[in-house]
Amino acid sequence: MRRPDDKLVVSPHAAARAFSDEMGTGQSGGHAEGQRPRASATASHATGLPADPPLRLVMRRALGLFLTAPLYGISNGAMFPLIVLALSAAGASDGFIGAVQSTFYMGGLASALTFGFLVRLFGYRISYFLCVALGALAAAAFSLPLPHEAWLGLRFLYGYAGVAFYVVIDAWIGGLATLRTRGRMLGIDESLRIAFMVAAPYVTLLVPGPDGFLVAAGAMALAALPVVFVPEPARHPAPPAVGEGSSRASALGFVGRNLRVLVIASLAGLSISVGASLGALYAKGIGFSQGEVATYLAVTVVAGAVSQVFLGAAADRFGRMRVLTGTFLAGGAFSLTIALIPAPSFPVVLLFGTCVIGTTFPLYALTIARLIDVASASEVVAATSLGLIAYTAAASFGPLIAGHAMGAVGPSGYFLYLAVTLSLGCLMSLAELTFGHDMVRLPD
Helix, strand or coil, X not given: CCCCCCCCCCCHHXXXXXXXXXXXXXXXXXXXXCCCCCCCCCCCCXXXXXXXXXXHHHHHHCHHHHHHXXXXXXHHHHHHHHHXXXXXXXXXXXXXXXXXXXXXXXXXXXXXXXXXXXXXXXXXXXXXHHHHHHHHHHHHHCCCCCCCCHHHHHHHHHHHHHHHHHHXXXXXXXXHCCCCCHHHHHHHHHHHHHHHHHHHHHHHHHCCCHHHHHHHHHHHHHCXXXXXXXXXXXXXXXXXXXXXXXXXXXXXXXXXXXXXXXXXXXXXXXXXXXXXXXXXXXXXXXXXXXXXXXXXXXXXXXXXXXXXXXXXXXHHHHCHHHHHHHHHHHHHHHHHHHHHCCCCCHHHHHHHHHHHHHHHCCHHXXXXXXXXXXXXXXXXXXXXXXXXXXXXXHHCCHHHHHHHHHHHHCCCHHXXXXXXXXXXXXXXXXXXHHHXXXXXXXXX
């Protein structure tokens, strides 16, 4: 039985096919069966894999995909405050406003369940055009004089398009990336989305009222342009990048082989949704001023965006599951520590909150990268969709559970909840590391 940290050994011919499939060429390297492909001087003799191209080359192939992140971030980030401000000005109840916002996540779950089929049917580019068109039309419709009850359906449609965006772009980037660059590429993309989502609410100051929805719609529509010349990854069956199993396995078979990783995705959703949505409630609950609350939110979100790149790079070099295990462990330890400190001062909360959010936000990209690592070329879209299903379904319950915890034990319930979910994630990651397999980047 192979130990979990053993380096994977594949045949040279299979390695050449997997390598070319990762780069989207759809070629088998031009070698006859049984003929040893020529490897570069930096090839790994331990694995038989040819040396990967440098990150800058892979990034250049996928550049258009990264340019969509700021546009989507502006559109999605502006929609949340625009809807709240518009409904509040119209005298809508808090319950109705919450219902409208919640339909975004319902649409997202429906998208994660169904949109992968459209990608497999029409390909990445056409499916992407469909999702941005739907999102732009739904956002623009908010500017029309419609009854507010219609906003429930429009928010559902925008949520459907928003998560479809994740399905296509994450699968597209993951399919073009190589095993040694996937963590950094998904981390950079997620960092850009978060950064522009944080800045997007300023749209409500510059363009208030119904025109703000048109700005959000325009940003989503413009996001269609950068992908026009980006190559699509190969979608035909190919050897899995890591581990064993048939490349023609059904989605059910993929779930069975990677159930622990999907549970990890659920725990990431339970953690990130609470870290992102209830931080202000915690900071206000322990008596911080409005300025301190704003500072806390700004610093922690920036930390969560920046850490994506560094942890993605670490996962590329040391193995996805090793970094996931350590990230869950660190986040759980920081959360438990601050939860047990009585009446913490603002600097202490800011320090520990930055560490907690900095280790929590990257969990999504790391988990999706892991699922793509173990998928064949024909399973990349299914892997991304299944990861989003697990993540989104759990995320929809996270704030509800954490809110009850805070109601029961006070504001510290925020960090106690995170300590529990992150610790469970650490245990599940450790189980996958022990009984599954991991990738180790060999020294150059």
